[in-house]
Amino acid sequence: xxxxxxxxxxxxxxxxxxxxxxxxxxxxxxxxxxxxxxxxxxxxxxxxxxxxxxxxxxxxxxxxxxxxxxxxxxxxxxxxxxxxxxxxxxxxxxxxxxxxxxxxxxxxxxxxxxxxxxxxxxxxxxxxxxxxxxxxxxxxxxxxxxxxxxxxxxxxxxxxxxxxxxxxxxxxxxxxxxxxxxxxxxxxxxxxxxxxxxxxxxxxxxxxxxxxxxxxxxxxxxxxxxxxxxxxxxxxxxxxxxxxxxxxxxxxxxxxxxxxxxxxxxxxxxxxxxxxxxxxxxxxxxxxxxxxxxxxxxxxxxxxx
Amino acid sequence: xxxxxxxxxxxxxxxxxxxxxxxxxxxxxxxxxxxxxxxxxxxxxxxxxxxxxxxxxxxxxxxxxxxxxxxxxxxxxxxxxxxxxxxxxxxxxxxxxxxxxxxxxxxxxxxxxxxxxxxxxxxxxxxxxxxxxxxxxxxxxxxxxxxxxxxxxxxxxxxxxxxxxxxxxxxxxxxxxxxxxxxxxxxxxxxxxxxxxxxxxxxxxxxxxxxxxxxxxxxxxxxxxxxxxxxxxxxxxxxxxxxxxxxxxxxxxxxxxxxxxxxxxxxxxxxxx
Numbered sequence: 001x002x003x004x005x006x007x008x009x010x011x012x013x014x015x016x017x018x019x020x021x022x023x024x025x026x027x028x029x030x031x032x033x034x035x036x037x038x039x040x041x042x043x044x045x046x047x048x049x050x051x052x053x054x055x056x057x058x059x060x061x062x063x064x065x066x067x068x069x070x071x072x073x074x075x076x077x078x079x080x081x082x083x084x085x086x087x088x089x090x091x092x093x094x095x096x097x098x099x100x101x102x103x104x105x106x107x108x109x110x111x112x113x114x115x116x117x118x119x120x121x122x123x124x125x126x127x128x129x130x131x132x133x134x135x136x137x138x139x140x141x142x143x144x145x146x147x148x149x150x151x152x153x154x155x156x157x158x159x160x161x162x163x164x165x166x167x168x169x170x171x172x173x174x175x176x177x178x179x180x181x182x183x184x185x186x187x188x189x190x191x192x193x194x195x196x197x198x199x200x201x202x203x204x205x206x207x208x209x210x211x212x213x214x215x216x217x218x219x220x221x222x223x224x225x226x227x228x229x230x231x232x233x234x235x236x237x238x239x240x241x242x243x244x245x246x247x248x249x250x251x252x253x254x255x256x257x258x259x260x261x262x263x264x265x266x267x268x269x270x271x272x273x274x275x276x277x278x279x280x281x282x283x284x285x286x287x288x289x290x291x292x293x294x295x296x297x298x299x300x301x302x303x304x305x
Numbered sequence: 306x307x308x309x310x311x312x313x314x315x316x317x318x319x320x321x322x323x324x325x326x327x328x329x330x331x332x333x334x335x336x337x338x339x340x341x342x343x344x345x346x347x348x349x350x351x352x353x354x355x356x357x358x359x360x361x362x363x364x365x366x367x368x369x370x371x372x373x374x375x376x377x378x379x380x381x382x383x384x385x386x387x388x389x390x391x392x393x394x395x396x397x398x399x400x401x402x403x404x405x406x407x408x409x410x411x412x413x414x415x416x417x418x419x420x421x422x423x424x425x426x427x428x429x430x431x432x433x434x435x436x437x438x439x440x441x442x443x444x445x446x447x448x449x450x451x452x453x454x455x456x457x458x459x460x461x462x463x464x465x466x467x468x469x470x471x472x473x474x475x476x477x478x479x480x481x482x483x484x485x486x487x488x489x490x491x492x493x494x495x496x497x498x499x500x501x502x503x504x505x506x507x508x509x510x511x512x513x514x515x516x517x518x519x520x521x522x523x524x525x526x527x528x529x530x531x532x533x534x535x536x537x538x539x540x541x542x543x544x545x546x547x548x549x550x551x552x553x554x555x556x557x558x559x560x561x562x563x564x565x566x567x568x569x570x571x572x573x574x575x576x577x578x
Contacts, residue, residue, distance in 0.1 A: 049402040050402055050403070053401055053471075054466045054470075054471055054474075055465065055466075056463065056464065056465065056466065057462070057463070057464065057465070057466035057467075057470045057471075057474070058462075058463050059442050059460050059461060059462045059463070059470075060461050061459045061461055062441050062442060062443055062449055062457075062458075062459025062460055062461075063442070063443055063444075063446060063449060063459075064442050064443065064444045064470065064473055064474060064477065064485075067466055067470065067471065067474040304464060304465040304466055304467040304470075305427065305442070305460070305462045305464065305466070305467050305470060305487065
């Protein structure tokens with residue numbers, strides 16, 4: 001179980017920004033896009049074999065050419081205002097049938113990521129993910145934050161379109177950030193590092209969808225741009241947002257008129273609790289949406305060699 | 306090497322042996338089962354060590370199959386007179402990398418193996434009367450070159466890796482030459498036995514390691530199987546039509562494949578149902 005360092009860049013108190021797959025891949029897309037915009041350079045990776053099974057073998061003319069594992073890579077970039085380390089994980093290490101990271105492997109992964117960050121003097125860690133929320137799909141997703149200490153509260157709410165998780169209400173002040181987006185921050189806090197989670201809102205009825213939700217990634221990215229004092233061209237992300245909006249709009253058009261009417265009330269109110277649709281409506285949406293996604297996802301099995 | 310992972314019963318008396326690895330899981334055509342039994346019986350294989358199951362298998366109880374308890378066993382047998390180390394196991398449920406590394410650790414550090422061979426069947430959409438091929442995957446071009454002349458066919462493939470491919474890749478990283486043998490098994494023989502494929506693989510091993518196995522006894526199994534299928538074709542026009550089509554290089558749809566596989570299985574394995 002180890003880390004492979006290809007290079008030892010000289011960094012000054014870099015912030016660590018992490019992204020893993022999750023609901024709508026909101027955090028992963030935001031962090032990956034930011035890494036791309038800043039042309040961050042790869043400098044290290046976590047050896048994947050203790051965490052993941054290989055996903056693809058390539059055999060050509062009888063020769064085993066490669067075995068591919070989900071990548072877990074570190075990148076860096078030095079900015080005027082801040083040095084940065086990015087960590088992008090293509091998969092969360094899971095135990096058993098869980099969807100998101102949990103257990104010993106996840107804890108080991110979190111510690112390895114932080115080992116690298118601390119080696120280079122990191123004092124602050126960001127993760128990004130999804131916040132399932134009762135918003136209308138046409139609304140601009142807000143960025144919901146959870147921080148490791150009181151002194152970070154003032155700092156995060158200064159950014160546009162950013163709220164604290166407590167402002168969401170309906171949670172009695174408690175909740176869980178699932179997977180490594182949460183666990184990493186907890187381990188970071190334990191190690192004495194500042195930790196901030198920035199979560200893009202995704203409409204509750206889309207949280208089980210198999211496609212990404214880049215509109216929320218864009219919101220998160222805007223906050224990162226603000227934090228770092230950089231300008232970001234959202235052109236690529238804009239195209240992706242438009243494509244997904246088209247699919248979401250088609251799904252929405254399939255709602256029965258009475259559900260649509262109640263759901264549309266969400267357009268006019270920023271809510272803490274799901275309002276505007278009844279439990280029955282939610283059930284109908286879930287059943288029909290799941291069916292839609294299931295049909296789209298049905299594909300033949302594949303053998304292995 | 307983590308010695309705690311192993312139960313070691315005997316010190317192996319082997320000199321740079323070759324390691325042969327087979328898997329009980331998804332044992333297409335019961336190939337692994339047959340090969341391991343044949344080799345151990347003919348070559349006097351002795352169990353010398355095993356990898357302890359803890360951490361690799363679900364140990365929440367005991368599985369049973371056909372009234373018999375199934376205990377996960379991952380054992381190394383030494384065929385001392387022929388300088389072969391044979392490993393057979395279920396695929397581990399957890400920690401593949403650690404498990405496969407343990408196989409190579411034992412084979413490398415205790416036995417100083419020189420080469421690795423894995424054997425697994427691959428399901429083929431061909432007729433049983435079509436000459437069988439062994440598809441081959443090597444982990445080093447030099448090894449591939451050295452094994453030309455054995456009638457193996459180079460495989461080209463991309464997709465999810467089987468455990469044998471993972472092991473072959475790990476061996477490559479350790480600079481251990483390795484070859485995965487993938488004999489083709491007609492899909493309608495995959496659930497039962499395929500003595501033709503078994504003989505083909507054993508013939509390769511026999512030749513490669515000069516084992517003097519005497520494979521004649523497998524001919525009667527092959528003859529019996531072919532005879533039973535021929536009889537089925539005589540009696541069942543539908544089955545005959547399906548096999549005819551496969552023999553002509555035509556394909557069957559999924560439903561037809563299931564009907565053919567079921568028809569053949571019922572006649573070849575009447576007591577397994």
